[in-house]
Amino acid sequence: MVVSPINGYYPTRDGHHLYWERHGTPGSEPIFFLHGGPGGRSALHHLEFFDLRCFDIILFDQRGCGRSLPLGELQHNNTGLSVEDIDALRRHFGFEKISLLGISWGSWLAIQYQQRYPDAILKTTLVSVFIPFVANVSAYDKTLSEGLSQLTPGSHDASARGIYQLLSNGCEVQQRQAAIHWLQAILQLNGQSMCPHALEDFVDEEAVRAICLELHYHVNHYFFTRADERLRVDADTLVIQGIKDTFGMSSVRWLRQRQNIRCRLLHAGHNAFDLAVMRTVRQSLKRESGHK
Numbered sequence: 001m002v003v004s005p006i007n008g009y010y011p012t013r014d015g016h017h018l019y020w021e022r023h024g025t026p027g028s029e030p031i032f033f034l035h036g037g038p039g040g041r042s043a044l045h046h047l048e049f050f051d052l053r054c055f056d057i058i059l060f061d062q063r064g065c066g067r068s069l070p071l072g073e074l075q076h077n078n079t080g081l082s083v084e085d086i087d088a089l090r091r092h093f094g095f096e097k098i099s100l101l102g103i104s105w106g107s108w109l110a111i112q113y114q115q116r117y118p119d120a121i122l123k124t125t126l127v128s129v130f131i132p133f134v135a136n137v138s139a140y141d142k143t144l145s146e147g148l149s150q151l152t153p154g155s156h157d158a159s160a161r162g163i164y165q166l167l168s169n170g171c172e173v174q175q176r177q178a179a180i181h182w183l184q185a186i187l188q189l190n191g192q193s194m195c196p197h198a199l200e201d202f203v204d205e206e207a208v209r210a211i212c213l214e215l216h217y218h219v220n221h222y223f224f225t226r227a228d229e230r231l232r233v234d235a236d237t238l239v240i241q242g243i244k245d246t247f248g249m250s251s252v253r254w255l256r257q258r259q260n261i262r263c264r265l266l267h268a269g270h271n272a273f274d275l276a277v278m279r280t281v282r283q284s285l286k287r288e289s290g291h292k
Contacts, residue, residue, distance in 0.1 A: 010060075022056070031056070051282065147185035148185050
């Protein structure tokens with residue numbers, strides 16, 4: 001029986017407090033939702049991926065994200081620690097094994113979790129995949145820099161690192177303008193747009209901190225290591241990917257070079273809320289796990 005959601009905060013050992021929510025049906029398949037970003041957040045509309053009768057769902061905001069505290073904190077914030085947070089929450093809720101649904105950046109966290117805690121996995125679903133291997137990040141950075149150059153003609157440093165420096169050290173006006181330029185470049189990359197007034201209303205203090213956190217990961221190459229080049233994905237992994245998502249498709253090719261993975265390719269972009277993507281996710285989550 002679906003019960004009323006509960007929420008709370010989980011304190012880490014290094015000063016972060018992770019906001020979490022528990023939804024669905026206790027005693028059913030436990031599944032963690034890993035949101036995008038870095039710098040994104042979980043939200044109630046993410047429950048649309050699930051049949052609440054079939055899953056015991058944990059939504060949580062990653063370090064420095066959303067309602068987690070301190071907001072936008074960069075200290076003790078990297079990929080490895082975010083992965084450890086998933087397992088700390090698994091143990092906090094008393095789950096022996098969990099399934100994972102990772103969206104965009106969350107797909108990489110899910111893969112990383114598989115590598116560290118293979119015995120704690122039931123099954124994994126990766127949607128709109130992002131793998132921060134060197135060539136992919138370099139191409140992503142180049143595309144964004146080209147977009148920023150168009151948006152900021154004459155700027156001496158129209159790059160992700162230049163935006164990061166302004167967000168870290170600039171005055172309030174400079175920070176806000178840098179955040180707007182970054183969002184415009186991201187929207188342009190994804191073939192989207194937002195009217196100037198709506199964009200200015202959207203970029204508040206929380207948005208500035210979220211973008212700064214995103215760039216903290218980006219300029220550090222998402223903390224990708226040489227060991228990551230040799231990873232192998234768990235057998236109970238399914239990839240759901242839009243073919244119009246350039247960097248997602250390069251991520252899929254990178255995975256396929258390392259092993260044969262199950263993949264559902266759809267006529268969609270990076271947006272996981274595309275109707276075809278959402279329908280496929282809901283259907284795929286109900287598949288049986290091969291783990292005993």
